[in-house]
Amino acid sequence: MALRDFTLDDADALRRAIGDSTRAVRRTETTPEGQVETLGFLARDGAQSIAALARLRRVRHQSMRVTVADLEAQGLVERSPDP
Numbered sequence: 001m002a003l004r005d006f007t008l009d010d011a012d013a014l015r016r017a018i019g020d021s022t023r024a025v026r027r028t029e030t031t032p033e034g035q036v037e038t039l040g041f042l043a044r045d046g047a048q049s050i051a052a053l054a055r056l057r058r059v060r061h062q063s064m065r066v067t068v069a070d071l072e073a074q075g076l077v078e079r080s081p082d083p
Helices: 007-028 033-046 050-057 061-073
Strands: none
Touching: 033 050, 033 061, 050 061
């Protein structure tokens, strides 16, 4: 079996399929996007202060404090003192 070349049309079809898949997942996701993004930062980079998370998401400290409190209430994160 011979492999054929990957064309620009193939790349465009792949891009559309990934976009469709991403949009489908977003439509079924009930967790607010800010919480998902915050969880992503924590999963990738490890423990962060609320101030650091606020800078990463480019939101006010107070907004991030509410987001983290919501995640903590859901049992998705656990707060600990910042060393």
